[in-house]
Amino acid sequence: MVFIGIDLGGTNIAVGVVSEAGSLLAETSAKTLAERPYKEIVKDMAACVMKAVTRAGLTEADIQSIGIGIPGVADAEQGLVLNCTNLGWINVPLREEMQKYINKPVFIDNDANVAALAESYFGVSAGYKSSVMITLGTGVGGGIVINGRTWTGAHGRGGEIGHMTLVPDGAPCTCGNNGCVERYCSATALIRLGKQECYSFPNCGIMQKAGGNINKVNARTVIDAAKEGDASALRVFNSFVKYLALTINNITSSLDPDIIVLGGGVSHAGDFLLNAVAAELPRYQMFKALPIPKLALARLGNEAGIVGAAMLGK
Ligand SMILES: [Zn+2]
Known part of the structure; x- marks a missing residue:
């Protein structure tokens, strides 16, 4: 099983397929075009995920979960983006929208928290x-x-x-x-x-x-x-x-x-x-x-x- 990581920024959507041990197996990216309705952005995020998974020689069945780092405040429990100034998002049901395309567990957190988590798994704070x-x-x-x-x-x-x-x-x-x-x-x-x-x-x-x-x-x-x-x-x-x-x-x-x-x-x-x-x-x-x-x-x-x-x- 692999873990999908999505780095959602105001400019780019970066998606990676990550192994249990933290290796980046494949990557894709797309422009965020932040002024679009959120549904279009999430649709592109899901398309990027499937492209990266295919690139890694895998299928949807190999996906354990999808994690998304956002440049804003998230309600991790509800899977909501509460506020994201860069994207103009307020109370966006990101998990629900993503699961319309890929029905896997979806986790959302702030991008700075996500960077801290990466360091604690594979970096200086491991x-x-x-x-x-x-x-x-x-x-x-x-x-x-x-x-x-x-x-x-x-x-x-x-x-x-x-x-x-x-x-x-x-x-x-x-x-x-x-x-x-x-x-x-x-x-x-x-x-x-x-x-x-x-x-x-x-x-x-x-x-x-x-x-x-x-x-x-x-x-x-x-x-x-x-x-x-x-x-x-x-x-x-x-x-x-x-x-x-x-x-x-x-x-x-x-x-x-x-x-x-x-x-x-x-x-x-x-x-x-x-x-x-x-x-x-x-x-x-x-x-x-x-x-x-x-x-x-x-x-x-x-x-x-x-x-x-x-x-x-x-
Ligand atoms: Zn301040």
């Missing part, structure tokens, strides 16, 4: 009872995994680390609140603060890395300039690290997981980021003599979305 993954991308995602299962809470909001309030009345967030983690610990935050430095210090290292064009400032230009010791870039980077350490401390105080995994585009800063956060953490830690969660970088790449979704059915 073998640990509890883990929390923080995805540092355009926004900040979070996934909690306990004993091989994602924890999404009573209302599907569990693990929404990006929208914990860090700064009361702080920077406005896309979620409607102010001062969310995501406003201070994302690639978007690095860019916002990096550009501010460029306005104040037009000769700073960030501006140089961006080739003198402020519109080319991105997370990498900031990180690269910080690595070279540029004062402006270090101000931005140190603020990022401080807020990330605060976030990790809040997670530790509420969940105390075995391991905290940093993933997403900004985590490509590697040990430079990891070591800086590890050095900052003890400042905020309660009961300083207690051991703290292990901190590590995510190991899986793009395939984590498919493989993690597939493991929802395990």
Whole structure:
């Protein structure tokens, strides 16, 4: 039997056939074309599944389950997508719609949870009872995994680390609140603060890395300039690290997981980021003599979305 994993994004639908051991046996993808009615998108998802299964030399009878990672909030029990801003979906009966085409068990979860699950099966948090993954991308995602299962809470909001309030009345967030983690610990935050430095210090290292064009400032230009010791870039980077350490401390105080995994585009800063956060953490830690969660970088790449979704059915 094989497990189907679907990574449903605002741009692409990626589908994979995954073995029990986590190997990706076949893949297909299609454009999401998010402005379409959801029924058309689900129909294409089902077609992709059958194409991938055929490509793997298998049939529908070999499918154990279908897992779907969505960029939004799911009601896993009811198989509903409660809210998905990218797709404009509200209360979409995704499981029921998928089962019209392929009558197998269907599991739905948030994409950040699914990435955390993939790491806990086949990545850096494998073998640990509890883990929390923080995805540092355009926004900040979070996934909690306990004993091989994602924890999404009573209302599907569990693990929404990006929208914990860090700064009361702080920077406005896309979620409607102010001062969310995501406003201070994302690639978007690095860019916002990096550009501010460029306005104040037009000769700073960030501006140089961006080739003198402020519109080319991105997370990498900031990180690269910080690595070279540029004062402006270090101000931005140190603020990022401080807020990330605060976030990790809040997670530790509420969940105390075995391991905290940093993933997403900004985590490509590697040990430079990891070591800086590890050095900052003890400042905020309660009961300083207690051991703290292990901190590590995510190991899986793009395939984590498919493989993690597939493991929802395990
Ligand atoms: Zn928010």
